[in-house]
Amino acid sequence: MNTTLATALDAGRVRAITIDLDDTLWPIWPIIARAEAVLGAWLREHAPATAAQWGDPAKLREVRNQMHVLRPDLAHDLSALRRESIRLMLTQSGDDPALAESAFDIFFAERQRVELFEDALPALEWLAARYPVVALSNGNANVHTVGLGAHFRAALSAYEFGVGKPDARIFHAAASAAGVSAVEVLHIGDDAALDVVGALGAGMQVAWLNREGHAWEHAPLQPHTTVSDLMAVCRQLG
Numbered sequence: 001m002n003t004t005l006a007t008a009l010d011a012g013r014v015r016a017i018t019i020d021l022d023d024t025l026w027p028i029w030p031i032i033a034r035a036e037a038v039l040g041a042w043l044r045e046h047a048p049a050t051a052a053q054w055g056d057p058a059k060l061r062e063v064r065n066q067m068h069v070l071r072p073d074l075a076h077d078l079s080a081l082r083r084e085s086i087r088l089m090l091t092q093s094g095d096d097p098a099l100a101e102s103a104f105d106i107f108f109a110e111r112q113r114v115e116l117f118e119d120a121l122p123a124l125e126w127l128a129a130r131y132p133v134v135a136l137s138n139g140n141a142n143v144h145t146v147g148l149g150a151h152f153r154a155a156l157s158a159y160e161f162g163v164g165k166p167d168a169r170i171f172h173a174a175a176s177a178a179g180v181s182a183v184e185v186l187h188i189g190d191d192a193a194l195d196v197v198g199a200l201g202a203g204m205q206v207a208w209l210n211r212e213g214h215a216w217e218h219a220p221l222q223p224h225t226t227v228s229d230l231m232a233v234c235r236q237l238g
Helices: 028-046 048-054 057-070 078-093 097-111 120-128 168-178 192-201 230-237
Strands: 016-019 133-137 154-157 185-189 205-209 225-227
Touching (some): 028 048, 048 057, 057 078, 120 133, 120 230, 154 168, 168 185
Parallel strands (some): 016 133, 185 205
16 A cells, blocks of 8 residues: 555646545435335335344344355445345245345335435536546445436446455546546545545545544545535635
8 A cells, every 4th residue: 555645635636536425425324224214114014024023223234234244255245235134134034035136126226315415416516517527436326326427427336346445446447437547536535444545545636525523543644635525625626
């Protein structure tokens, strides 16, 4: 990893933007909670034994987290992890494991119903008018399904690429999708380790979106700029 300390943002060097999705453009946990509630309701109707054993949202999340241990080969594919966790619940409860596909579809459709942060759309519009913008996410949101596809040159996910952030390879692939080199990219994201440390290791400039005022815990590395909202990035670039 590149351990050079970051300096101030060099706006003149930026020729493309890569940007995270979950917790950068929208808050993710309210969406997951709502999708898990919809999944629980579906299970109560179509797989009552599973609903009785696993229908509580906390238990749904517990078995979903266990799947990380059981299937480390799926670590980069959140959709597959969720689908297989549902299949495991159905199997253990004596319901038809084939229902996992329909159950996941119900969950996934609700997961795509996002509510943007207030600054997200104005910032995307500003950025897309000036730079190629590439979505770069470890999650499974689809920018076209959520209604933002027009603002992106491309979208890369850990599922499609095979590895996720903070691996430098996915950052380099995003730079290629934007048609520039990594040193010409400004990556914007909320996760200090996945987004900031990962992008620094890939040779990019980084804007850390720190909406909650968290302390930086990855010294001596530093983001090039830290902002509390996305429009602050636009002002620095403009």
